[in-house]
Amino acid sequence: MRDVEVDLLVVGAGPAGLYAAYYAGFRGLRTAIVDSLSEPGGQVTALYPEKQIYDIAGMPAVRGRDLVAGLVAQTGRFDPTYVLGERAEELERRPDGRLVVTTDRGTRIDTGAIVVTGGIGTFTPRPLPGGDVWEGRGLHYVVRELAAHAGQHVVVVGGGDSAVDWALALEPLAASVTVVHRRAAFRAHAASVADMHAGSAVVVTDAQVHELTGDDVLRAVHVRAKDGTVTEHRADAVIAALGFTADIGPLERWGIDVVDRKITVDTAMRTTVPGVYAAGDITEYPGKVRLISVGFGEAATAVNNAATHLFPDQPLFPGHSSDDPAGTPALATA
Numbered sequence: 001m002r003d004v005e006v007d008l009l010v011v012g013a014g015p016a017g018l019y020a021a022y023y024a025g026f027r028g029l030r031t032a033i034v035d036s037l038s039e040p041g042g043q044v045t046a047l048y049p050e051k052q053i054y055d056i057a058g059m060p061a062v063r064g065r066d067l068v069a070g071l072v073a074q075t076g077r078f079d080p081t082y083v084l085g086e087r088a089e090e091l092e093r094r095p096d097g098r099l100v101v102t103t104d105r106g107t108r109i110d111t112g113a114i115v116v117t118g119g120i121g122t123f124t125p126r127p128l129p130g131g132d133v134w135e136g137r138g139l140h141y142v143v144r145e146l147a148a149h150a151g152q153h154v155v156v157v158g159g160g161d162s163a164v165d166w167a168l169a170l171e172p173l174a175a176s177v178t179v180v181h182r183r184a185a186f187r188a189h190a191a192s193v194a195d196m197h198a199g200s201a202v203v204v205t206d207a208q209v210h211e212l213t214g215d216d217v218l219r220a221v222h223v224r225a226k227d228g229t230v231t232e233h234r235a236d237a238v239i240a241a242l243g244f245t246a247d248i249g250p251l252e253r254w255g256i257d258v259v260d261r262k263i264t265v266d267t268a269m270r271t272t273v274p275g276v277y278a279a280g281d282i283t284e285y286p287g288k289v290r291l292i293s294v295g296f297g298e299a300a301t302a303v304n305n306a307a308t309h310l311f312p313d314q315p316l317f318p319g320h321s322s323d324d325p326a327g328t329p330a331l332a333t334a
Contacts (some may be wrong), residue, residue: 002107004081006030007310008303009101009111011088011251014042016280016295017117018071023303024115025078027318029310032109033080034101036087041068047125047142047244051165055293083107091254091276099275113306116256116263116271116278117299118248128157128240131212138218139238143170151175153234155221157209158241164188166239167201177201178233180223182208204231212238248282259284269302275309277302 008024010017013035024031039045041064044053049065056062062070086103093099094110101109125141143149143166150173156163159181165188167179179196184205186193197203210224212235221235248261257264257272262284269277279298281290288294308316 003110004032004083004107005110006032006081007112008032008306009034009099009109009114010080010117011035011101011114012042012117012280012282013037013040013082013084014117014280015044015067015071015292016299017042017115018068018075019296020115020117020279020299020303021080022071022075022078023300024306025075025080026321027303027307027314029303029307031078031080032083032111033075034083034086034088034103034107034109036085036104038085040072040082040084041065044068048162050143050146050169051162052169053292055291057293083109087249089250091273097275112275112310114276115269115299115302115306116251116276116282117280117295118251118282125240125244126242128209128238128242131209131238131240134212134214134218134238137216138214138236139212139240141240141242143239146170146173149174149237152236154178154237154239155180155209155233155235156239156241157181158243159183159186159188160241160243161188161192162243163239163241164192164196166241167196168192168199170239171199171201176234178204178221178235180204180207180209180221180233182206202233204233207231209238268305269298270305275306277306 007029008031010020010033013033021031021033044064045068051064052061054061086105088101089104090102099111131139149170152174153176154170154174155178156167157180167177171177179201207223207225210230211222213220221233222230224230252258255273263271263278263282265278265283265285269279271278279302280295304316307314
């Protein structure tokens with residue numbers, strides 16, 4: 001339990017949240033970042049650290065973990081306060097208009113404004129039925145290090161982009177890759193599916209994992225086809241890419257207009273609660289496109305508008321970073 005006092009609180013330490021914290025520092029705002037996960041990066045760190053991301057401006061491709069490392073370094077220049085491993089729970093407004101957010105561990109964050117960048121909220125991978133006893137013994141829900149699976153026989157379960165991307169990424173390293181999908185058609189991008197079929201991966205469709213077997217560690221996956229036939233596949237590791245469930249949790253109690261677990265915002269990224277803004281995948285408005293690149297722009301818009309909410313005498317547009325040798329505009333003042 002501790003007390004933190006800042007100008008701006010960013011709720012969510014994913015890419016949009018980290019960039020929002022950077023931009024808040026650029027605007028001269030004292031900033032804190034709260035996230036329920038124990039390290040920055042949000043969904044990218046938790047689920048896709050080794051995946052290549054191709055839609056970041058100026059980067060033909062970047063690994064998830066490298067993108068997060070760059071954002072943390074960029075944000076670190078302004079020394080934000082991190083409150084990690086704690087979930088933002090309660091929101092109250094003081095008589096002077098300042099906001100106080102209390103986390104599930106009792107930390108109280110006194111702030112002038114809030115930018116919510118919680119992505120899809122708190123997310124939990126969908127479990128592989130019957131697989132719980134194999135977690136830590138060969139069953140994984142994310143590939144944290146590709147090299148850890150070098151020389152292994154890997155079975156990937158799922159039919160979405162994550163499953164196919166993992167299969168393609170592991171194929172050059174693993175001893176073998178088998179993909180098991182319960183339907184005939186894949187939901188992943190058609191080009192990626194074509195690459196998978198053209199490669200060496202064994203693709204098993206219209207089938208589901210029936211059983212995992214082994215001793216101290218995983219040794220095999222038994223796959224049941226629609227006709228009831230069960231086939232055994234050697235497996236040192238299973239990657240269950242079955243998607244995840246999401247919940248924005250306590251944010252729905254903040255009085256914010258929430259529709260289908262998304263926060264409604266206007267063109268200034270304002271929510272229906274004064275002083276509370278939102279950016280990134282958690283937002284909803286006509287024409288919304290959910291991409292990291294869009295989230296970066298929304299984060300900058302939200303922070304600049306929050307700055308004028310905090311300091312009405314300050315301009316909305318802070319100037320270009322390239323106009324100042326240090327890349328920092330004049331500090332905001334009360």
